[in-house]
Amino acid sequence: MTSRAWQDATRVVRAGLPKATPGAPYLPGPVFAAPFHAPGDPAQSPFTYGRFDNPTWSAYEQALAELEGGPCVLFPSGMAASAAVLATLLTPGSLLIMPEESYYTTRVLATQEFAGGWVAAQNVQVVQAPTSGSALVDAVRAHSGRVRLVWLETPTNPGLDVCDIAALADAAHAAGALLVVDNTTATPLLQQPLALGADLCVVSDTKAMTGHADLVLGHVAVRDVSLVESLRTWRTRLGVIPGPMEAWLAHRSLGTxxxxxxxxxxxxxxxxxxxxxxxxxxxxxxxxxxxxxxxxxxxxxxxxxxxxxxxxxxxxxxxxxxxxxxxxxxxxxxxxxxxxxxxxxxxxxxxxxxxxxxxxxxxxxxxxxxxxxxxxxxxxxxx
Ligand SMILES: Cc1ncc(COP(=O)(O)O)c(C=O)c1O
Missing domain, CATH: 3.90.1150.10 (Aspartate Aminotransferase, domain 1)
Structure with missing residues (x-):
């Protein structure tokens, strides 16, 4: 039986764990390192510097990828994950369509910072529509050919409205846009945005993913592997990196x-x-x-x-x-x-x-x- 055929309860218990090795723990502990030993050509060392990569992040990212159905990049918060998606996919003047009642700070980030504020140079145009009913699909169709990114959050926080991910994926793709779903309230166990047609999925792991109210983390899952590189580069250049302890606690929490x-x-x-x-x-x-x-x-x-x-x-x-x-x-x-x-x-x-x-x-x-x-x-x- 392959891990793909396992039920969810089994998959979360085993996600991202290394091969059983005599004398080794099931889940290796967090690795704390600024520099790693890395003689000669840095390309020959899997880990070189703590802002670039870390084995504890990699293990949790591997676990997440198994659950999301696409490669994942870990960030120090849900907002850092959302910001990385907006920053790497939007270009100056891009049109973004998003719900008018999704998580407050995401809306503020788009409408105040990417449309002006700190990231004013992006001058992003934001169109907002209600999550329920056909308003989002209608907005996407009305801006066909001009919209770059469609952002969904379903179920929404805090109103718990829901929209049809597959229908919006079809509409976004027909309009020439990519679809992002904030899947924080559902988690990949209750809803699979990538399988429903989304191009990217953003999750605040601070919430149900880790579930113990003791850490702040976030991740992005992508369908197209080529997006991983730009998200990692953004993380490295801005230094928005997760702590190894948080990444390890998250991986430990995943089993439950x-x-x-x-x-x-x-x-x-x-x-x-x-x-x-x-x-x-x-x-x-x-x-x-x-x-x-x-x-x-x-x-x-x-x-x-x-x-x-x-x-x-x-x-x-x-x-x-x-x-x-x-x-x-x-x-x-x-x-x-x-x-x-x-x-x-x-x-x-x-x-x-x-x-x-x-x-x-x-x-x-x-x-x-x-x-x-x-x-x-x-x-x-x-x-
Ligand atoms: C739906 C949703 N997305 C993103 C975030 C941001 O996550 P974080 O607080 O981990 O930055 C939150 C936080 O409440 C949220 O509810």
Missing amino acids: LHVRLMRQCATAQRVAELLASHAGVTNVRYPGLPGDPAHEVAARQMSGFGGVISFTLPTAAEVERFFAASALVYEATSFGGLHTSAERRARWGGDVVAEGFVRLSVGLEDADDLVQDIASALSAALS
């Missing part, structure tokens, strides 16, 4: 990705049903709910619906009471970790959401404990 996600998906489904049935809660969004506007497309392109849910309480005051009454929901930003957490997203500004909008990330606690805790916190908040 499947069990973590399966538990999160199952518990999130129960929590979403509880929220949807609660009289004081509105706008519950979870792609796994049969009545959710995203359900049909999500069921087609995802193998599970993830651990993130959004919902709205009447005002900020009810959300504060919800946090005060809950024993199990940490009030924190980020998502995908093993501890259940949530935040009132409007506290940051930036996202067009109601004051009482909450993004909830379901962790690995016992499902009955969590459902009971959330039910009683809602009763306390809404009484």
Whole structure:
């Protein structure tokens, strides 16, 4: 049996591990080095200098490539990965089409920095459209021949809207553009953008990929190997490099990705049903709910619906009471970790959401404990 034929649970446990060698650990520890021994012709040394390459990065990149279905380049954060894609693919005056409600900082990077700001020389033109419905496809068609890059995020953070990756890949390619998908909320285990036709896939490994809320990392997966070189060159020249310790912790965490996600998906489904049935809660969004506007497309392109849910309480005051009454929901930003957490997203500004909008990330606690805790916190908040 080849690793391609293995099920996901097996693939994550074995991803990127070296051949079994007597006396060696299953996963070699992190390698800390600035220079490596490299006599004579540097081309003869696999590793020369710590900003160029590192065996701990390579092992995790190999693991990621096995899961993504294309070569991967590791970055020190999800934003560093996204910035590398924009910087290496856009040229001055390029047209970029992106969602109007995707991750806030990615939108700011494109609309403020690449269209002006620090990377003003790029003078990138940005067209934004809603993720749901046909607006993105329509925008791509309307700019056929001029659009260079189409950026998707599905499911979106924080609104959990979904778009049809395969349909957008067809539209982007017909328009002469490349398609990038930010797959952070789903991870390659629940959704395979490259197999669905995307040219690149960006992931913040800070979230569910690593799942322990203890590191910041990101990666880019590509279908066309020739893009790897420019991403690596960008990483080396700017010095935006991941730490070996983070890369090793990420690789170590990968082995539990499947069990973590399966538990999160199952518990999130129960929590979403509880929220949807609660009289004081509105706008519950979870792609796994049969009545959710995203359900049909999500069921087609995802193998599970993830651990993130959004919902709205009447005002900020009810959300504060919800946090005060809950024993199990940490009030924190980020998502995908093993501890259940949530935040009132409007506290940051930036996202067009109601004051009482909450993004909830379901962790690995016992499902009955969590459902009971959330039910009683809602009763306390809404009484
Ligand atoms: C969808 C999405 N993409 C990218 C990022 C950026 O990732 P990082 O915080 O690792 O830079 C985030 C962070 O929240 C995110 O939610």
